Amino acid sequence: MITINEHYLKLKAGYLFPEIARRTAAFARAHPDARIIRLGIGDVTLPLPPAVIEAFHRGVEDMADAKTFRGYGPEQGYEFLIQAVIANEFQPRGVELGDDEVFISDGSKCDSANIQEIFGLDNTIAICDPVYPVYVDTNVMAGRTGAADERGCYDKIVYLPCTPQNHFAPAPPAKPVDLIYLCYPNNPTGAVAGRELLTKWVDYALEHRAIILYDAAYEAFIRDETIPHSIYEIPRAREVAIEFRSFSKSAGFTGTRCALTVVPRKVKAYTKSGAPVEVNAIWNRRQTTKFNGVSYPVQCAAAAVYTDAGRRQVRERIDYYMENARIIRDGLTAAGYSHYGGENAPYVWCRTPDGLDSWQFFDLLLEKAHVVGTPGAGFGAAGEGFFRFSPFGDRDNIQTAVDRIGNL
Numbered sequence: 288m289i290t291i292n293e294h295y296l297k298l299k300a301g302y303l304f305p306e307i308a309r310r311t312a313a314f315a316r317a318h319p320d321a322r323i324i325r326l327g328i329g330d331v332t333l334p335l336p337p338a339v340i341e342a343f344h345r346g347v348e349d350m351a352d353a354k355t356f357r358g359y360g361p362e363q364g365y366e367f368l369i370q371a372v373i374a375n376e377f378q379p380r381g382v383e384l385g386d387d388e389v390f391i392s393d394g395s396k397c398d399s400a401n402i403q404e405i406f407g408l409d410n411t412i413a414i415c416d417p418v419y420p421v422y423v424d425t426n427v428m429a430g431r432t433g434a435a436d437e438r439g440c441y442d443k444i445v446y447l448p449c450t451p452q453n454h455f456a457p458a459p460p461a462k463p464v465d466l467i468y469l470c471y472p473n474n475p476t477g478a479v480a481g482r483e484l485l486t487k488w489v490d491y492a493l494e495h496r497a498i499i500l501y502d503a504a505y506e507a508f509i510r511d512e513t514i515p516h517s518i519y520e521i522p523r524a525r526e527v528a529i530e531f532r533s534f535s536k537s538a539g540f541t542g543t544r545c546a547l548t549v550v551p552r553k554v555k556a557y558t559k560s561g562a563p564v565e566v567n568a569i570w571n572r573r574q575t576t577k578f579n580g581v582s583y584p585v586q587c588a589a590a591a592v593y594t595d596a597g598r599r600q601v602r603e604r605i606d607y608y609m610e611n612a613r614i615i616r617d618g619l620t621a622a623g624y625s626h627y628g629g630e631n632a633p634y635v636w637c638r639t640p641d642g643l644d645s646w647q648f649f650d651l652l653l654e655k656a657h658v659v660g661t662p663g664a665g666f667g668a669a670g671e672g673f674f675r676f677s678p679f680g681d682r683d684n685i686q687t688a689v690d691r692i693g694n695l
């Protein structure tokens with residue numbers, strides 16, 4: 288008899304986005320004339336930059352000619368992209384990386400989901416709450432947790448509550464943990480981590496021989512130049528941190544798929560008897576066995592992000608979204624809502640008014656303003672009482688949505 292991996296049965300059903308879609312569709316059916324505006328999605332809306340499209344086309348043309356055709360590429364990514372990433376993303380911030388420390392992939396979702404499988408099942412995991420659900424669910428699937436309680440919190444995970452008091456950026460816990468997921472700039476709270484806080488985390492990881500998984504998918508949205516873009520800007524982070532970067536939100540690659548993971552050679556995990564093992568070699572082994580690389584035209588397209596035109600066009604897109612975020616923030620302020628984020632991160636994290644829970648506020652916004660957002664409770668128990676607004680969308684729609692919220 289074939290048995291199932293029962294850890295999957297512990298997962299809270301993919302509830303958040305299907306439930307948003309269900310309620311929105313039901314409302315639209317009952318009110319066919321309502322012009323619903325969606326500020327709920329975590330997906331970009333502007334097309335790929337022209338410089339990227341041009342390079343993408345050139346990559347496709349190369350595939351059409353026997354002289355330039357490429358079959359299987361290196362699983363770790365082509366040198367031309369790895370070197371462009373190092374020269375443009377890291378060297379200008381004083382971070383030196385070897386070519387073999389950067390792994391090109393088809394997404395930070397996959398990498399941040401897959402990385403846990405190279406670590407032991409008895410590690411203690413620390414995860415922020417609220418959080419990008421991938422970190423929690425993949426550890427549940429692997430069997431690192433117990434069952435969920437009625438609030439959706441899993442036994443054996445160490446949750447780090449993110450609250451206005453800690454600026455949604457918690458300090459290391461008092462107890463030792465082994466694997467720490469951090470995401471800054473943050474989805475969903477829009478919080479950022481400064482040098483001082485990241486230094487505390489790096490020192491903690493060094494002391495406890497822990498590893499930090501640092502998701503920097505939104506680093507391109509940082510405006511305040513004192514905020515680190517990479518955890519490797521912190522001394523000795525290269526001994527304890529793995530960093531995820533993605534072209535998805537910066538250059539609009541959500542449907543094109545390209546990202547990268549940095550695994551410095553100095554990062555070590557240990558056998559039960561305490562012998563150090565190079566994590567870079569294990570990740571390389573994992574990738575070469577289970578992954579066959581990102582397609583050549585996509586890597587050509589990603590490298591074009593670092594041309595002069597590509598850089599300028601990416602900047603224009605980020606500026607557009609951040610102006611949308613400003614419109615949302617100013618509108619919420621004028622309407623009397625408390626809110627956070629949206630200054631060095633795209634998302635605006637709003638406190639629900641009048642003691643409404645986050646689904647009640649969702650229904651109110653949908654029914655009275657015909658605006659769809661994301662209930663904070665969908666990102667974790669500590670997200671209750673908050674609501675996420677996304678600035679990815681058309682400027683006029685965002686302005687209209689904000690006006691409607693102001694008139695509630």
Ligand SMILES: *Cc1c(COP(=O)(O)O)cnc(C)c1O
Pocket residue numbers: 329393394395396397419470474502504532533534535536540541545546
């Ligand atoms: C969007 C997002 C990513 C990017 O995922 P890709 O698979 O690269 O598209 C990673 N982390 C977080 C927190 C995100 O919101």
